[in-house]
Amino acid sequence: MSFEEELKDFKEFKKNYNFNQLEIVEDESGNLYCEGILLRDEKGYVGESEKWINAGYGNHGTLPKLLSNLFLYEFGFRGFKFNSLEGFFQGIKFKDKDVQKEVFKYSGIPAVSIKAASDYNWQETGMIYWQGEPIKRDSKEYDELVTELYVSAIQNYFYRNALKNCKLPIIHAIGENDKEKTVYTRYEFEEMLNCLREYLAERK
8 A cells, every 4th residue: 555545544544533531540649540540650761551651761661762753763754764753743843844854863852952942932823833834733734744644653563562552542641631731642642543453453
C-alpha cells in the first residue's frame, strides 16, 4: 500500500473510530490510579500494568519508551527528514522556516528543551507555523496536518511494530489537557495512538 493509500485508509478508519479515554483518578494522598491500578505515587509514574501502557520517555519498561513522541524514529514528512515526532511538535513553535527545519532533527530530551530557544510564544496567539505559514492550533487544518504526520511516522518499521505489539490501551498520564497550553493534549495523543494501534491490528 502506498503512503497516499494508507493515509486515505487511516482517515476513513479514524472517522469511524470510537475512542473511550481511560479515567485517571487522584486520591487524598496525591496518588494517581487508572482502572483501579496505581499509576503514580511518591516514587513516580508506573509505565505498565495488566490493563494499560503509560507512554512516556522517562517511564520504566520498553513499550512506554517506544511509544513516546521523544523516541528516535527516522521518517519523512512533506519532504523533510524527522528524527522523532517530538521534533515536529517543537518545530511548529518556531516561525523561521530554516530554524524550524533544524528543530525537526531533534529527538529525546533535547527536542523538548529546544523550545526555550524560540523567540515566538504560540500560546499568546493560538497559532503555530508550518514552513512560514500560520495555522490555528485549534483547527481542522491542524488536525489534518497531525494525522498526516502520524501516518508518515508509521512508515518507520520500528514505530509501526511497537504500536502493533501493544495489546493494551495506551495512556499518557503526564499529558496536558488544555489546547491553549500544549500543541498536543493528553486526549489527542491517546486517541491517535490507540486509533493507530487498532488500525494496524486489523491490517496484519
